[in-house]
Amino acid sequence: MEKNIGTWYGQANISCTSDILDKRKNSIKAYLEEGVEWEFIKSIIKLFIKGKDNKQDKFKESFADIFIKDDSAFSYEQDKEIQLLAGIMLNEILKGKNKYNTMIELSCICLKNYYDPASEEIFNNIEKGFYDSLKQLRENEDNECIKSDFGKSLQSMLKENPSLPQSNINDEVAKQLESLKRNIINLVNNFEKMQKINDLKSEDSEVLWWMIGEWSYDLNKPFKDIDDNFIPILIGKEMADKVNVFPGPYSAKAVINKILSNYEDGRLYIYNYAEKIEKDWLDRFVKEYYIEPIADFMPILKYFNKINEIDEEDYSDDKLEKICPAIIKKVKILNKDIAYEIYLECLLSKAYKDREE
Numbered sequence: 001m002e003k004n005i006g007t008w009y010g011q012a013n014i015s016c017t018s019d020i021l022d023k024r025k026n027s028i029k030a031y032l033e034e035g036v037e038w039e040f041i042k043s044i045i046k047l048f049i050k051g052k053d054n055k056q057d058k059f060k061e062s063f064a065d066i067f068i069k070d071d072s073a074f075s076y077e078q079d080k081e082i083q084l085l086a087g088i089m090l091n092e093i094l095k096g097k098n099k100y101n102t103m104i105e106l107s108c109i110c111l112k113n114y115y116d117p118a119s120e121e122i123f124n125n126i127e128k129g130f131y132d133s134l135k136q137l138r139e140n141e142d143n144e145c146i147k148s149d150f151g152k153s154l155q156s157m158l159k160e161n162p163s164l165p166q167s168n169i170n171d172e173v174a175k176q177l178e179s180l181k182r183n184i185i186n187l188v189n190n191f192e193k194m195q196k197i198n199d200l201k202s203e204d205s206e207v208l209w210w211m212i213g214e215w216s217y218d219l220n221k222p223f224k225d226i227d228d229n230f231i232p233i234l235i236g237k238e239m240a241d242k243v244n245v246f247p248g249p250y251s252a253k254a255v256i257n258k259i260l261s262n263y264e265d266g267r268l269y270i271y272n273y274a275e276k277i278e279k280d281w282l283d284r285f286v287k288e289y290y291i292e293p294i295a296d297f298m299p300i301l302k303y304f305n306k307i308n309e310i311d312e313e314d315y316s317d318d319k320l321e322k323i324c325p326a327i328i329k330k331v332k333i334l335n336k337d338i339a340y341e342i343y344l345e346c347l348l349s350k351a352y353k354d355r356e357e
Helices: 003-010 018-034 038-053 057-068 081-094 101-112 119-140 152-161 164-211 231-241 251-259 270-273 279-289 292-297 300-311 318-323 335-356
Strands: none
Touching: 003 018, 003 081, 003 119, 018 057, 018 081, 018 270, 038 057, 038 081, 038 101, 038 292, 057 081, 081 101, 081 119, 101 119, 101 292, 164 251, 164 292, 231 251, 231 270, 231 279, 231 335, 251 270, 251 335, 270 300, 270 335, 279 300, 279 335, 300 335
């Protein structure tokens, strides 16, 4: 933030003096020092990404109050700057490497296809953080474990030194206990590390066999027997099913593209894909992955939930357009893109459930 805030203001065409920028930075730092919870983070994500389409007037005012405390000239009407500041605050939260990072990154990426964030560069930072964590997940894992050295037991030391003074015995007991504590911690860390390595290897193996086998586990039949319009939705969901370790495999997009390379590069409206989904499968899919508290960050799943509820045959109906305006854009989507979007939304759902547990 220290180096980039001036650049971000300039890119957003918002004029600001260095004194005002310092006040903005201080306001953000002071607020974050108190700690933030998911409900607040959800609101600033929507404020940053959705911009003018955001209906959070009350939250926008409370967010503006953070900066009015340090700058009485700051106004609730400065929509553009408020949205930019929401993005800057998100950027600062992500630096903290907290438990919400994956959810923040996924929420922003899932919404980006439907809205224009207040700052493209801040969004790019958030997206880069997600993909960097995908690479680091496997790059940092190896089979080297911390060696444990329990040394000589106190009993053997007494046998070797029967004349050891009482005061020294107490010192040796303290040393032994400290050594024991360190070695127990090492053993636990080694176990957790090996468990994570095993989970990663299992995940990679499952994804590889699924891709090579070209077989749907959900429908228990080969991909080639599934409708071309339904297959992208199914592939996105089944790819997410394979994730054991967050934030998932770096190769996910390449795997999805590889499977769909056997099909024509279809480019359809969202309801064209939805029309070919098998009803029973859709019901199971929605029950497994749709989560109401984060519905705003999963537009496709929100749309599928609605068509599942109203059981409409015409998925392009005006009623659905009013319910899910973001998803019913009159824009055709590539099958590879919708498959990856489904994957990311399912991943967000899994990350939310993991946090709740």
